[in-house]
Amino acid sequence: MTDAPLTFAAVLAGGTGSRMGAAVPKQFLDVAGKPVLQHTLEAFEASAAVDRIVLVMAEGHHEAARAVAEAAKATKLEAVIGGGATRAASSLAAIRWIEARPGIGPATRVLLHDAARMLVSGRIIAEVAAALDGHRAATAAIPSSDTVVQVEDGRIAAVPDRALLRRVQTPQGFHLGLIAEAHEAAAADPGFTPTDDCSVVLRYRPEVPVLTVPGSERNLKVTGPDDLAVAEALLRT
Incomplete structure (x- = not known):
């Protein structure tokens, strides 16, 4: 009997949140008495589906991120690493860091998550991770309520x-081998600028199906000041 593959959560907080218009990156702004990043780290720390966490953080903010992780009691956090100039570059930084860990193979599972989605639920985390038992790629998604x-x-x-x-x-x-191969191809293609990781797989490994599992309207991405107010209201419900 072999051990189940490890599941890493890569929390991507490499951006500076320029659209928020704040003096600090949005992941350090308080919502209901805690920084956005703390809410996110607590969600992954609490998930039995996650074995280890790596945090991708903008340069110059690593110490602040470690302080937030300490407040979150994020015992699964293994490292705070530098991000890239783009969302895809930050994903690739996390993937390469995971690949370099001892005993890691292509079947290792990686959950890539935007730190700004601070209200992600344990149910969503668990269902995306569980989908990787029978698929090599999966994502949370919700129906479009608009035309x-x-x-x-x-x-x-x-x-x-x-x-x-x-x-x-x-x-x-994703399974690590799949997403690593796809992102390496994307990094070598100057004509492609992905905004998420599924699009990288769809472009460079189109034969691999990407399963969708139900997301939630609550799992919003904090981008602007209005989103902070909505997130705070949702935490009160």
Whole structure:
């Protein structure tokens, strides 16, 4: 009998949150008495589906991040590492760090999560991780409540069937060998700028299906000041 593969959660906080307009990165802003990052780390620390955590942090903020992790009692946190200039570069930094750990193989599971999604639930984390038992890629996603249109030259060119559309969230989970190979290809392609990790797999490993599991409207991404107010209100409910 072999041991089950380890599951790493890579919490991506490499951005500086310029759209928030604050003096510090948004992951350090308080919501309901705790920094955004603390809420996120606590969620992954509490998940039985996660074995280890690596935090990808913007340069110059590593000590502050470690202080937040201490407040979160994040005993699973193994390292705070530097991010890249893009979201994809930060993902690749986490992937390369995990690959370098002793005893790690291609079946190791990686959950890539935006630190700004501070209200992620234990249910979502567990279901994305569990999906990797039978699939090599999975993501949380929710149906689109709005009609989404394709626009060309300022005019509506097409109206996709809303029933087929989903809004992708994080965590997004992968077998390490798959996501490492896909991201290495993306890094070598100057014509491709991915905004999430599933799109990297879809482009460079299109033969690999990406399973969706139910996300939640509550699993919002804190981007601007209004999102902070919404997150605070949701924490009171």
